[in-house]
Amino acid sequence: xxxxxxxEDDADPYGDEPKPKADVMTISGADAIALHEFVRHVNxxxxxxxxxxxxxMKSRALRDQLDRIREILHTLLDYPYFEPxxxxxxxxxxxxxxxxxxxxxAVADRSEVQFHSVGIYLAPDSIPVxxxxxxxxxxxxxxxxxxxxxxxxxxxxxTKAGASLDETIKTFVDAISIDKDALVAVKLxxxxxx
Numbered sequence: 001x002x003x004x005x006x007x008e009d010d011a012d013p014y015g016d017e018p019k020p021k022a023d024v025m026t027i028s029g030a031d032a033i034a035l036h037e038f039v040r041h042v043n044x045x046x047x048x049x050x051x052x053x054x055x056x057m058k059s060r061a062l063r064d065q066l067d068r069i070r071e072i073l074h075t076l077l078d079y080p081y082f083e084p085x086x087x088x089x090x091x092x093x094x095x096x097x098x099x100x101x102x103x104x105x106a107v108a109d110r111s112e113v114q115f116h117s118v119g120i121y122l123a124p125d126s127i128p129v130x131x132x133x134x135x136x137x138x139x140x141x142x143x144x145x146x147x148x149x150x151x152x153x154x155x156x157x158x159t160k161a162g163a164s165l166d167e168t169i170k171t172f173v174d175a176i177s178i179d180k181d182a183l184v185a186v187k188l189x190x191x192x193x194x
Contacts, residue, residue, distance in 0.1 A: 032076040039069050043126045051119045056089050082124050086173045089119040099133050103146045106156035107135045145172040
C-alpha cells in the first residue's frame with residue numbers, strides 16, 4: 001500500500017496547460033485594464049467560424065470564454081454603462097445568385113452591381129443579430145440593401161453610396177433600430193439624401 005500516490009486535483013503535472021502559482025492572486029490596475037483592452041479587441045475583431053459562407057462570426061465556445069473573462073473582469077473593474085450599438089464584421093464579396101431574391105429583383109435593371117454581405121452584431125456584448133446584404137452600383141453612386149435579423153427581412157432600400165464600402169455599410173447599419181422589443185418588422189430608417 002505504500003506505493004499508492006493520491007493526487008489532490010487529479011491534474012496532469014506534465015500537461016501543457018498553465019497552472020496557477022498560488023490559490024489567490026491579485027493583479028495591478030494597469031494589468032486589469034490591459035486584460036480588458038485585449039478582451040475588447042477579441043470581442044470586436046476576432047471571429048472563428050463562417051456565417052452562411054458569407055461572413056465570419058464567433059463560435060459558441062469563443063462567446064462562452066469571453067463571457068467567463070468578462071465575469072472575472074467585472075470583479076476587478078468598475079465599468080461605465082454604454083448605450084448598445086451595432087457593428088459589423090469585415091465585408092465579404094457575394095455572388096449575385098446567393099443574395100436575397102428581393103435584392104436581386106431591386107437591382108435587376110442595373111448591369112455593373114457588386115454584391116457584399118456582412119454580419120451585424122450588437123455591442124457591447126457581441127451578440128450576432130443578423131446580416132446586411134448590399135448591392136453597390138458604382139456607376140450611379142447608389143447602393144441597395146436588405147437587412148435580415150431576428151428571422152425577419154427588411155424591404156430592399158436604396159440610398160446614396162458612401163465614399164467607401166465601409167461608409168456605405170455604416171449608413172445601412174446606422175439605420176437599423178436598436179429597439180429590442182420591435183419584433184414586428186425590420187425597417188431601415190435611412191437618412192434623407194442631399
